[in-house]
Amino acid sequence: MELTQKNFKVGLKAVLKILDHWGCNEKQISVLLCFKNKDDISAANQNDLTQDQVKRISYILNIHGGLRQVFSNPNNVYGFMTMKNQHSLFNGQTPLSLLLEGEHSDFEAVMNHVLNLGNF
Numbered sequence: 001m002e003l004t005q006k007n008f009k010v011g012l013k014a015v016l017k018i019l020d021h022w023g024c025n026e027k028q029i030s031v032l033l034c035f036k037n038k039d040d041i042s043a044a045n046q047n048d049l050t051q052d053q054v055k056r057i058s059y060i061l062n063i064h065g066g067l068r069q070v071f072s073n074p075n076n077v078y079g080f081m082t083m084k085n086q087h088s089l090f091n092g093q094t095p096l097s098l099l100l101e102g103e104h105s106d107f108e109a110v111m112n113h114v115l116n117l118g119n120f
Contacts, residue, residue, distance in 0.1 A: 011057045012049070018064045021078040022096060031100055032056060052104075059107040066114035080114075089113055 012033075019029050030036065034052050049057070067077045081096040090098055095110050 011061055015057050015060045018060060022081045028100060055104060056107060059111050062111045063114050066117065070117045087113065
C-alpha cells in the first residue's frame with residue numbers, strides 16, 4: 001500500500017484517539033505532533049502534514065501497535081506510556097515524558113523498546 005497524505009491524515013485521527021487514551025492534554029498533543037496549537041491540529045485535515053509530523057504519527061502508531069501485541073489488558077496498553085519505568089532508556093521517567101522532551105531519536109528508541117517487549 002502506498003503511504004499517501006490521505007493515509008497519514010487517517011493515521012492522524014487514530015493518533016489523536018491514542019493520545020487521548022494516554023491522557024495527553026492539548027499542549028502535550030501539540031508538542032508530540034509538532035503543532036503550534038489546537039487550531040493547527042484541526043487545520044491538518046485541510047493542509048499537508050510536514051515530514052516531521054508524518055514521522056511522529058508513524059512512531060506513535062507503531063508504539064501503540066506494539067503495546068497492543070504485548071498487553072491484552074487495555075489498562076496496560078494505554079497506561080504503559082504514563083507509568084514510571086526503571087529501564088535505562090527511561091531512567092525512572094515515563095515513556096511519555098521522554099517523548100515530550102525528546103527528539104526523533106527518542107521516538108525511535110521508545111518504539112524499538114516497545115516492539116522488543118515481547119521478545120524475552
